[in-house]
Amino acid sequence: xxxxxxxxxxxxxxxxxxxxxxxxxxxxxxxxxxxxxxxxxxxxxxxxxxxxxxxxxxxxxxxxxxxxxxxxxxxxxxxxxxxxxxxxxxxxxxxxxxxxxxxxxxxxxxxxxxxxxxxxxxxxxxxxxxxxxxxxxxxxxxxxxxxxxxxxxxxxxxxxxxxxxxxxxxxxxxxxxxxxxxxxxxxxxxxxxxxxxxxxxxxxxxxxxxxxxxxxxxxxxxxxxx
Numbered sequence: 001x002x003x004x005x006x007x008x009x010x011x012x013x014x015x016x017x018x019x020x021x022x023x024x025x026x027x028x029x030x031x032x033x034x035x036x037x038x039x040x041x042x043x044x045x046x047x048x049x050x051x052x053x054x055x056x057x058x059x060x061x062x063x064x065x066x067x068x069x070x071x072x073x074x075x076x077x078x079x080x081x082x083x084x085x086x087x088x089x090x091x092x093x094x095x096x097x098x099x100x101x102x103x104x105x106x107x108x109x110x111x112x113x114x115x116x117x118x119x120x121x122x123x124x125x126x127x128x129x130x131x132x133x134x135x136x137x138x139x140x141x142x143x144x145x146x147x148x149x150x151x152x153x154x155x156x157x158x159x160x161x162x163x164x165x166x167x168x169x170x171x172x173x174x175x176x177x178x179x180x181x182x183x184x185x186x187x188x189x190x191x192x193x194x195x196x197x198x199x200x201x202x203x204x205x206x207x208x209x210x211x212x213x214x215x216x217x218x219x220x221x222x223x224x225x226x
Contacts (some may be wrong), residue, residue, distance in 0.1 A: 014067040014079055019149060021060045021086055026142040028053040028093055033135055035100045047101050054097060057090050 031050040038046050064086065068079050 011071050011075060011079070014064055014071060014082075017060050017064045017067060018082055018086070019153075021057060021064070022149070023146065024053060024057045024060060025089060025093075026145070028057060030135075030139065030142070032093065032096055032100070033138065047097070050097050050100075054090070054093055057086075057093070061086055061090055 028050060031046060031053055035043060035046045035050065061083075064083055068076065068083055071079050
């Protein structure tokens with residue numbers, strides 16, 4: 001697994017929108033699968049819910065298109081393929097929803113009814129049970145996919161926290177090194193100041209000695225000429 005801190009910001013947002021789309025897609029597929037089993041007002045409500053889910057998916061597609069431009073060119077091929085797959089999925093869902101919405105006989109509850117023959121009733125009940133079982137299986141698979149995505153997100157979060165912890169330790173160590181270096185600099189400055197004071201003192205003493213010697217020489221010369 002790559003380090004999320006090494007990932008470009010545009011790639012992170014693109015992957016975030018892509019993961020969010022997978023959740024919206026699962027919800028949209030579930031709603032589209034429920035519509036054929038409904039009629040009348042429940043069918044109208046289910047179609048409205050599917051339309052809202054489709055609008056949300058289209059908004060995510062628009063966000064992905066914007067973030068795709070921020071991904072470095074060297075890494076954009078994979079993002080382009082992902083974007084095309086999402087676009088194809090949305091187009092297929094839109095066509096399916098349009099087909100379901102145009103089925104007026106089912107929309108207004110004029111569905112073909114079975115006769116009073118017990119075998120027909122049993123057949124209908126069996127088909128409904130099979131359809132329900134199939135929907136339950138698909139829902140289970142979507143839940144498992146969501147669980148895998150949650151685990152992957154948790155692992156990425158844990159890796160990010162680990163990297164942040166290591167970076168914090170590095171910063172603390174660097175700060176301690178800077179403080180130690182500052183102490184060395186302060187001591188060096190104090191040493192240089194002491195040396196400067198000693199040099200000034202030595203200069204004053206040297207000048208005083210030279211002055212005394214000059215005065216003595218002058219005194220000797222003067223004493224000889226008296």
